[in-house]
Amino acid sequence: MELDPGLTALRPLGGFFVLRTGSPADLSAPPLDQTYAGRPAAVQPDAVADRVAVIADRLGVREPRVCASLAQQGLAARLWSAALACAALYGRVPDLDPRLLRWDAAATAPDDLWLTEVRPLPGDPGTLAGTVLHAHLRPLGETLTRRYGVAPGLLWGNAASALAGAARQLDQWARLNTRPDVAHRAAHLTSALFAHPLLRGTGARSGTGFRRRSCCLYYRVPGGGVCGDCCFSRPPGSSPRAASG
Incomplete structure (x- = not known):
């Protein structure tokens, strides 16, 4: 199946999988290449700082490092979801070149990302790795490590967690909708990645x-705990009695 300009096959999956396409209504949202490059706010909005501030406000977090981690994991989940689903459904992926992708740091899925042009690429593991890992998550991670001191190993763990979550949701959708072909392709691509x-x-x-x-440090969010795939069984520093109470 060829990619269509609206990536309509993603719509039934909803939420994190949907990717808006075409000319963005809000041209103030910067392309992601400028976000990763850390352009001065006087030239372009500082989407990284804006997203960190949004998360801090919504979750009541005072530690920028925690907010930076959660911001990266959220964007990683969006990128993996759209790319992996396209590869599994279409057999092709859109070119997610950071120059083509705009990020509204104040918005939530699916309104946060906008792909200005749909350029089809092969839907193989190498292309997916280049499209998401190298074009986005590596430069974003370097920016967050430099600006907020987030450990690279933590950020790659976030990237892996986001990929696993996207694959799990796609597999569930494929099985519920009797699409074993999609489940099989998604599993193969995920294992290769x-x-x-x-x-x-x-x-x-x-x-x-x-x-x-x-x-990912979510346990440091007020009222937060450990995620289902966390290396910790309970928040660090908590007692077994407090964790079970």
């Missing part, structure tokens, strides 16, 4: 399950 040097060693997989070897 987890063999990539940047993701290899980030955690242990079993079927669609994943247990990471790092922590």
Whole structure:
């Protein structure tokens, strides 16, 4: 199936999978290449700082490092969801070149990302790795490490967790909608991506399950706890009695 300009096959999956396309209504949202480059706010909005501030306000978090981690994991989940679903449904992926993708840091899915032009690429693991890992998550991670001191290993753990989550949701949709072909392609692509040097060693997989070897720091959010795939069984510093109470 060829990619259509509206990526309509993604719409039934909803939420994190949908990617808006065409000319953006809000031209103030910067292309992601400028976001990763850290252009001065006087020239372009500082989407990274804006997203960190949005998360801090919504979750009541005072630690920028925690907000930066959660911002990266959210964007990673959006990128993996759209790319993996396109590869599994169409057999092709859109070119997610950071110059073509605009990010509204104040919005939530599916209104946060806008692809200005749909350019089809092969839907193979190497293209997916280049499209998401190298074009986006590597430069974003370098920016967050430099500006907020987030450990690279934590960020790659976030990237792996986001990929596993996208694959799990896609597999559930495929099985509910009697699309074993989609489930099979998604599983093959996901396994190949987890063999990539940047993701290899980030955690242990079993079927669609994943247990990471790092922590995204969500437990430091007021009222937060550990995620289902966290390396910790309970928040660090908490007692077994407090964790079970």
